[in-house]
Every structure is written in C-alpha cells, then in structure tokens.
Amino acid sequence: MTADLFEFSLVKKRFAVIGNPVAHSKSPEIHQIFAQQCNIVLDYQAIHVDHGGFAQALRNLQARGFAGINITVPYKQNAAEQVDSISKRARVANAVNTIKFEDDGSMYGDNTDGEGLLRDLEKNLCQSICDSKILVVGAGGAARGILEPILAAKPEMVAITNRTAKRGISISNEFLQYGPVSWQSFDQVSELSFDIVVNATSASLTGDIPNLPNQIFAPGSLAYDMGYGEQSTPFIIWAKKQGAARTANGLGMLVEQAASSFKLWHQVEPDTGAALLAICPNRMQS
Numbered sequence: 390m391t392a393d394l395f396e397f398s399l400v401k402k403r404f405a406v407i408g409n410p411v412a413h414s415k416s417p418e419i420h421q422i423f424a425q426q427c428n429i430v431l432d433y434q435a436i437h438v439d440h441g442g443f444a445q446a447l448r449n450l451q452a453r454g455f456a457g458i459n460i461t462v463p464y465k466q467n468a469a470e471q472v473d474s475i476s477k478r479a480r481v482a483n484a485v486n487t488i489k490f491e492d493d494g495s496m497y498g499d500n501t502d503g504e505g506l507l508r509d510l511e512k513n514l515c516q517s518i519c520d521s522k523i524l525v526v527g528a529g530g531a532a533r534g535i536l537e538p539i540l541a542a543k544p545e546m547v548a549i550t551n552r553t554a555k556r557g558i559s560i561s562n563e564f565l566q567y568g569p570v571s572w573q574s575f576d577q578v579s580e581l582s583f584d585i586v587v588n589a590t591s592a593s594l595t596g597d598i599p600n601l602p603n604q605i606f607a608p609g610s611l612a613y614d615m616g617y618g619e620q621s622t623p624f625i626i627w628a629k630k631q632g633a634a635r636t637a638n639g640l641g642m643l644v645e646q647a648a649s650s651f652k653l654w655h656q657v658e659p660d661t662g663a664a665l666l667a668i669c670p671n672r673m674q675s
C-alpha cells in the first residue's frame with residue numbers, strides 16, 4: 390500500500406442506510422455525489438437488517454466505527470427508541486431517520502424528512518403549502534416525520550387517511566396540537582378534494598397503491614409519492630389517470646433530506662440541485 394492509500398483508508402469515514410428492504414435505496418449514490426462536491430472521502434453502504442435485529446445492528450455498526458446512519462422503512466420509530474439524545478423535530482415525530490454516533494459513545498437522533506419534503510415542494514416544485522388542502526396517506530414513520538413541518542407551513546387543512554383506521558386516528562389525534570389535522574377514512578376522503586396528495590405509505594415498495602377513492606384531485610393539484618423507482622410508481626400512474634395536474638416522485642425529498650443528514654455529519658451544505666439532476670434528469674416525467 391502506498392503512503393497516500395494508507396492515509397486514505399485511515400481517514401475514510403463510514404456511513405450507511407439501514408432498512409428492510411433497502412437494496413433499492415439511492416442514498417449511497419446521493420451521499421457519494423455530495424462527498425465529491427465537498428471534497429470529502431467517505432464510504433456509504435445500504436445494509437439490510439432482518440426484522441427483530443434493528444437494535445443489535447445499530448450497536449454493531451457503532452462498534453465497527455461507523456460515523457452516522459440513515460434509517461429507512463420500517464425502523465424509523467424503532468430508531469427513536471434507541472438514541473440517547475434526540476432533536477426536537479424527531480421527538481415530535483417520534484421517528485428518527487438520521488443518527489450521528491458521537492465521540493463519547495452516545496447516539497444522537499434527528500429527523501430530516503419533513504425539512505426534505507418541504508424544500509422539495511417549495512423550492513424544487515414551486516408548490517405552495519400555505520392555505521392549501523393536503524391529504525397525507527399513511528400513518529407510519531414516514532408520515533410522522535412530515536406532519537409537523539407541513540402543519541407549520543400553515544395549510545388550510547391536512548387530512549390523514551390510512552389502511553388501518555386505528556393507526557390513522559391515533560396519529561391524527563397526536564398531531565392535532567400542531568394545526569388543523571383530521572382523520573378521514575378512505576370512504577370519507579371521497580367527499581373531499583385536495584391541492585396536494587402525499588403518498589407516505591410504503592405500498593410502492595411492493596408495487597401496490599393505497600385503495601383511495603377516485604376524484605380527490607382539485608384543479609391544478611400535485612400528487613407526490615414519497616416512494617420512487619426506476620419507472621413511475623403505481624401511485625403516480627394512478628394519480629395521472631385520476632386527473633392530478635402534476636406528479637412528482639420522492640427523489641427530490643430524498644436528496645433534500647440527505648443534504649440535511651450530510652450537513653449534520655460533515656458541517657457542510659451540498660448542492661442538492663446538481664445532485665437531483667444527476668440521479669434523476671427527467672424527474673417530472675417519472
């Protein structure tokens with residue numbers, strides 16, 4: 390090994406996204422793009438964690454010297470239970486998507502999902518949230534991360550719907566303290582129309598769509614899938630057929646939330662516009 394390579398292997402910090410499934414994740418690619426932009430050398434892997442093995446996996450990665458971890462489906466709520474200290478927004482969400490392993494051996498948890506979604510909607514897609522009617526579909530860790538930031542942007546109303554009513558009602562009640570949010574069953578949603586419909590379910594991962602009623606899109610509305618894939622997601626295909634004026638997959642949010650994680654770990658702000666263009670040149674068509 391040359392002196393340069395030896396030095397390189399010593400300083401290369403290690404990061405990962407952990408989840409189940411996780412092989413599809415574009416986070417490794419995004420963090421490498423950011424790293425190149427900022428002249429940082431890092432290793433970033435996607436690591437599959439079996440159900441029941443999350444807490445142990447976290448400890449193993451910490452023991453192996455990883456510097457930070459992103460958490461994806463279905464472990465964001467588990468992650469909130471494992472960290473030693475937590476940001477306010479992650480505590481409100483009760484879900485963590487970013488962990489920093491501190492030098493003193495403790496784990497700090499944050500949630501950058503809401504910031505990522507808002508930046509994508511408002512900056513990349515020029516979609517105003519203020520005074521709009523929003524439907525959030527889903528009641529898991531992904532939905533929890535975006536609800537308070539959406540409500541803080543002063544929408545006219547936010548409806549939450551979910552396949553399992555109990556979980557949807559519970560999350561609606563919990564977030565009522567942050568703004569005008571209400572539970573609506575799939576049937577009740579058919580009485581309403583929305584300016585923004587956010588699919589925060591993990592249904593896309595199995596090629597499914599939530600069983601939503603037709604005709605829920607207001608004129609000029611945006612259908613936003615927090616999921617993504619090489620092709621249009623089933624939700625986006627469905628939304629186009631239902632008359633959504635615009636559609637967007639979750640790659641913009643993914644890049645924006647990754648930038649916030651990157652900043653927490655490296656104290657520098659990467660160029661998200663360039664990264665989004667690199668990973669998805671034709672985003673609005675997909």
Ligand code: ATR
Binds near residue numbers: 526
């Ligand atoms: P995440 O961290 O991605 O939110 P999660 O906590 O496991 O993962 O939550 C998954 C969400 O997607 C839930 O709202 C789930 O609905 P249930 O509460 O009824 O389980 C939703 N979901 C997953 N697959 C779905 C499908 N095929 N149709 C509708 N909703 C689905």
